[in-house]
Amino acid sequence: MIVEVGHFALALCLAVAIVQAVLPLVGAARGHAGLMRLAGHAACIQAALCLVAFAALTHAYLGSDFSVVNVVENSHSAKPLLYKITGVWGNHEGSLLLWLLILTLFGAAVALFGGNLPAQLRARVLAVQSMLGVGFLAFILFTSNPFTRTFPPPLDGQGLNPLLQDPGLAFHPPFLYLGYVGFSIAFAFAVAALIEGRVDAAWARWVRPWTLAAWTFLTIGIALGSWWAYYELGWGGWWFWDPVENASFMPWLAGTALVHSAVVVEKRDALKTWTVLLAILTFSLSLLGTFIVRSGVLNSVHAFATDPARGIFILGFLVLVVGGSLTLFAIRAPALRGGGSFRPVSREGGLVLNNLLLATATATVLVGTLYPLFLDAVTGEKVTVGPPYFNAVFVPLMVPLIAAMGIGPLLAWKRGDLAGALARLRLAIAVTVAAILLAIAMADTGAAGAALGLGLAAWLAAGTLTEWAERIRLFRAPPAESWRRAGHLPRAAWGMTVAHLGMAMLIAGITVSSTWSTEAQGLLARGGSLSAGPVAYRLDDVTEQRGANFDALSAEMTATWSDGSSDRLAPEQRRYTDPPMETTEAAIRPSLVADLYAVVGRPQEPGAARFAVRVYHKPMVSWIWLGSLVMALGGAISLTDRRHRVGAPAARRRGATDIGEQATA
Structure with a gap:
């Protein structure tokens, strides 16, 4: 029954979203206060309905309700509680529901905290936000329903991908989606400004906190994903320019440019057209990432879906959103004149250079990411664009x-x-x-x-x-x-x-x-050792262990520094049965000076006395994630500035001229 309640809540949410997408726009065009106020109420109702749907799916996972196809395909009764919860968004349908929940929560936040926004702008922003919700609700209900039943239900589920059964991946998607979806607010403000025909310092002040919040969340999400790849995949690296990694990096680059360009609009009343375009492109890149991950155009440990029909739906939605917003931009942008002038050597000039370089860097990553996909689709030829290209053009x-x-x-x-x-x-x-x-x-x-x-x-x-x-x-x-x-x-x-x-x-x-960084690898028997940098790694023992839902080959190692001090390491090679898969659990001793990193593999022949061991000495690698978190902390501190609170004084906006007045000036 609870599953049906969740399904009905989604269907009702679609109806509310359609109303919110249409009537407030009519009210803003006609100056009808009642229709404009409707946008805020509808946004809050949408968020409540999505929360009900998400809670219903979570309940199905916690209760191991194997009458639900989504639970069967992504959970198992023996799975630990944490991964039952994270399994809700560790799949295509559930992750889309999480995306939609965050989208509606952002809309409700605008409704609740945007009281100082002009009524017409607020109504248009919420209407545009709801149009995005209509698209994702239709996608979920008609192609990716998480509440589909199966009969007769199986006795147990197939389990979650073991690579995703990890604390890092438990929190990585929510933060990533908070960043992706957060940029939808900047997009909605940009489209609303184009419809309304005005962009001024007050508009930039309203956009900046939402953009800064999205950028902060996305920074944390990317850092968590990189950290997971470092310790979970057992390869010793932290970034490989994977297409799905790039899909999150591109909106981060564009969002960084947007944060800085909005400053110029607010302080100097310049770069209006460019800032509006950046807001559109940043969220468009977020949608592009959704297409890459869920369309089936690539195979990756990050990819959720391989169904081409879903890919066609997302591609159509992407073309509609991006094409429609850029068409509106082409029609309305010429009349958005910048009011402030400045010399090339100035604070504004530095921010313009910042934007040009970030935009160019985004374009290089975009080309390197899409070119192999485009070539494969057109000619069937398989090519790989990897680190050499990105290091040569991005750095x-x-x-x-x-x-x-x-x-x-x-x-x-x-x-x-x-x-x-x-x-x-x-x-x-x-x-x-x-x-x-x-x-x-x-x-x-x-x-x-x-x-x-x-x-x-x-x-x-x-x-x-x-x-x-x-x-x-x-x-x-x-x-x-x-x-x-x-x-x-x-x-x-x-x-x-x-x-x-x-x-x-x-x-x-x-x-x-x-x-x-230094690396060493070899076949070691018990008591054998390898050296990497100033550290000698000795394999003390290897035993078979039983985990909650896996069997593990667990090693005990001693890492001895050149000064005689030592650390203990315990790498594992795990074998899951539901679904069947082997994973590498690297043993890492992190510090600000250097990380000690060890990986053990199963012997090539059962019963063999030698084990494949790979060890690393990685100086200051922890600074990568510490620096990322410090960057995110900087964004969070900026958000507490009272000047960034949502809803700049309306008086600041009264002096703005509309698009017709600018055109005749």
């Missing part, structure tokens, strides 16, 4: 971007003094030179890459701290005054400082781990 774009990040915040708005900014960065330049020389002296191979990476990390960190010190007049004013200035700094300024420092940590972690 060079990041060099000037990071260089500009160190200088840009020190430039004044409208007209900056480049010589003056560089003069204030004297210490940062000295630190950068020292880091480059240190990298060259330490690197046996790859000295150029190490010098470049560490130099950029040092430049960004030192430049960021210099800008912060300039703000509080550190060492140029009495300590009490500097302390007072620090306390009165806007939280957005603190957030920028923290986020840029996180980026510096990320670059340092990538550089050091890529340059100085």
Whole structure:
């Protein structure tokens, strides 16, 4: 009965979504206050109905209701409770329901916290958001129903993919979807602004917190996915430019550009057209990721579906959303004139350069991701675009971007003094030179890459701290005054400082781990050892263990450092039966200095005394994820700035001119 309640809630939600997508637009066009107020009530009802549907599916998983096809295909009675819960979104149908739930919750948040938004803009934003909901509700109900029954029900289920039975994957999809779907609000604001015909500083102020929140969630989601790949797949790496990895990285790049371009709209009333376009493209890239994962065009450990019919539906929806919004943009954008002018050497100029480089980087990733799929669809030829391509075209774009990040915040708005900014960065330049020389002296191979990476990390960190010190007049004013200035700094300024420092940590972690990581592998008997870097790994024992729903070959290893200190490691090779699959559970001893990493494999012949062992010494690799989390913390701190609270004062908006007035001016 509960399953049917969930199904009915989804059907009713579709009806409410259609009403919300149509009537508020009519009300905004005619100035009908009642129809415009309807949007907020409908958005809250949609969220409540989706919550009921999601709770019903979760109840079916917790109760192992094997009369539901989705539960049969993705759960098992012996599965641990955590993975019964995460199994709800560890599949195509359930993940779509989670996506829809987050979409409706964001819509309800706009309805509840957007009280200071102009009534017409609020109604149009919620109507556009509901149009997206109509598309996903139709997709779920007509092609991907999570509540489909089966009769007679089997005695047990087929189980969840063992690769997904992991705490990292339990939280990775929700954060990823919060990022993906969060950009739908920026998209809705952009489309609503085009319909209404006005973009101004107040509009940018309303868009920024939603964009910043989505960017923060997406940063955490990508970091969790990378961390999972590092320790779960047993290959010692953290990023492989997989098409599905790229699908999440592209909206992150575009979203980063959007966060910065919205600043220019708010501060200088410039880049209006570009910012609206970025808002459209960022969410379009999120939809593209949905198509890649669920269309069956690729095989990946991340892919959810291989049904071409579903792919056609998503492709049609993608074409409708992206094509419709870009057509509206082409018609309305020419009249959105920017009001502020600025010199190339200025804070605005630095942000424009930031946007150009990020947009170009996004395009390079897009080409490398879609080209193999396009070629396969047209000619049937299989090609692979891997790390060599992305490293060759993406990394060079990041060099000037990071260089500009160190200088840009020190430039004044409208007209900056480049010589003056560089003069204030004297210490940062000295630190950068020292880091480059240190990298060259330490690197046996790859000295150029190490010098470049560490130099950029040092430049960004030192430049960021210099800008912060300039703000509080550190060492140029009495300590009490500097302390007072620090306390009165806007939280957005603190957030920028923290986020840029996180980026510096990320670059340092990538550089050091890529340059100085060492690896060793071999067939070891009990008591045998391998050395990687300054660490000797000894295989002490190997035993068979029984887990909750798997059998494991468990090894005990001792890692001894050159100074005599040691650590214990316990890698495993697991064999699941429901569904049948073997997984590698790497043993990792993380630290800020270096990670110890060990993997054990089953012998090639049953009963053999030698085991395949692979060990790594990975210096500073943890800085990659620590830096990512620090970046996300910077975004969260910025969100607490009172200027970013949803709903800027309406008075700020009254001075805006509509599109007709701009055209005749």
